[in-house]
Amino acid sequence: xxxxxxxxxxxxxxxxxxxxxxxxxxxxxxxxxxxxxxxxxxxxxxxxxxxxxxxxxxxxxxxxxxxxxxxxxxxxxxxxxxxxxxxxxxxxxxxxxxxxxxxxxxxxxxxxxxxxxxxxxxxxxxxxxxxxxxxxxxxxxxxxxxxxxxxxxxxxxxxxxxxxxxxxxxxxxxxxxxxxxxxxxxxxxxxxxxxxxxxxxxxxxxxxxxxxxxxxxxxxxxxxxxxxxxxxxxxx
Numbered sequence: 755x756x757x758x759x760x761x762x763x764x765x766x767x768x769x770x771x772x773x774x775x776x777x778x779x780x781x782x783x784x785x786x787x788x789x790x791x792x793x794x795x796x797x798x799x800x801x802x803x804x805x806x807x808x809x810x811x812x813x814x815x816x817x818x819x820x821x822x823x824x825x826x827x828x829x830x831x832x833x834x835x836x837x838x839x840x841x842x843x844x845x846x847x848x849x850x851x852x853x854x855x856x857x858x859x860x861x862x863x864x865x866x867x868x869x870x871x872x873x874x875x876x877x878x879x880x881x882x883x884x885x886x887x888x889x890x891x892x893x894x895x896x897x898x899x900x901x902x903x904x905x906x907x908x909x910x911x912x913x914x915x916x917x918x919x920x921x922x923x924x925x926x927x928x929x930x931x932x933x934x935x936x937x938x939x940x941x942x943x944x945x946x947x948x949x950x951x952x953x954x955x956x957x958x959x960x961x962x963x964x965x966x967x968x969x970x971x972x973x974x975x976x977x978x979x980x981x982x983x984x985x986x987x988x989x990x
């Protein structure tokens with residue numbers, strides 16, 4: 755059974771159709787990428803899974819249970835953590851406080867402490883800067899905090915929205931290496947990304963969203979050889 759199953763998902767913003775009959779799956783421990791241009795519905799897809807935007811029709815099932823009726827905080831409690839586009843940190847708080855807020859639904863102090871150390875192992879610079887205000891970090895370092903904060907919820911499924919936007923190449927490479935490490939440690943990941951080359955390099959499967967619907971899907975190897983993907987998204 756798939757960890758996440760989306761069937762015929764339709765989402766509107768007012769009268770505007772954002773997603774039209776989207777269906778996809780994520781298996782336990784799998785890294786799945788969603789590619790597509792701006793306005794294709796990629797961020798809306800993650801927001802619908804997180805239940806922060808209303809669903810017009812369709813079904814979203816996680817670990818065999820419907821997410822449709824749940825409020826956002828219960829989706830987090832069920833095991834889905836969302837790292838949104840733009841990071842959405844608390845800039846006046848320290849790195850440590852931002853990370854600790856990711857565990858706000860938990861009360862297992864030993865587990866929280868262990869997960870904090872895991873975040874510091876993934877992103878050593880955050881340990882060095884744990885007492886700094888988040889606003890003083892670079893864009894790439896802030897993205898590390900955002901991913902770390904999501905991991906502090908100990909998710910079964912991590913939703914990542916455009917983690918490479920506005921980040922220096924050196925830190926982008928480090929972040930994608932960390933995403934791969936997170937998945938290899940057993941956390942399933944649904945990655946929305948415009949950097950198609952980087953996404954294809956770490957994902958097992960890929961969905962291409964265009965105009966609110968799934969235009970293509972398949973393994974990363976297959977789609978990296980697809981002429982349309984190569985011309986439009988890889989520039990080759």
